[in-house]
Amino acid sequence: MDNSLNILIAEDEYIVLRGLKETLIGLGHNVIGEAMDGETFVKLALEKDPDLLIVDINLPALSGIEAIERIGKVKLVPSIIVTG
Numbered sequence: 001m002d003n004s005l006n007i008l009i010a011e012d013e014y015i016v017l018r019g020l021k022e023t024l025i026g027l028g029h030n031v032i033g034e035a036m037d038g039e040t041f042v043k044l045a046l047e048k049d050p051d052l053l054i055v056d057i058n059l060p061a062l063s064g065i066e067a068i069e070r071i072g073k074v075k076l077v078p079s080i081i082v083t084g
Contacts, residue, residue, distance in 0.1 A: 008033045008050040010041035010067065011082075012059050020054065038062025045071045053079040 007029050011017040014036070021031045032048050035041035038059040045053060045067075053071070055064040062070075068079050 003028070005029045005051040006032045006049065007052045007054060008035075008041070008045055008048060010035040010038065010053075010055040010059055010064065012036050012056060016056075024054075036060075038064065038067040041067045042070050045077065046074055050077055053077050055079065055081055057081050057083040 007024055009017065009020055009024070009031060011020060011034075017034060017036065021034060024031055032050060033044040035044055036059075039061045041055060041059065041064075042062065053068065055067060057064040059067065064081050068081065071077060
């Protein structure tokens with residue numbers, strides 16, 4: 001049984017983004033997209049079919065909370081919002 005998730009991540013700090021991606025892949029999940037700003041994150045979330053969203057609260061162009069709100073108006077996806 002495959003328990004892997006298709007995950008979309010957004011983080012504006014490159015090193016944190018890379019570390020998060022590597023950790024998720026190491027746990028057996030699929031990172032289907034990554035963004036470093038809120039607008040790109042929303043676009044990817046609406047284009048792809050993620051099982052889970054992981055987003056930093058402080059993103060350029062659009063905050064993580066605003067991005068989740070926009071996505072939620074179109075489709076519901078479980079989300080984890082993180083902050084430093």
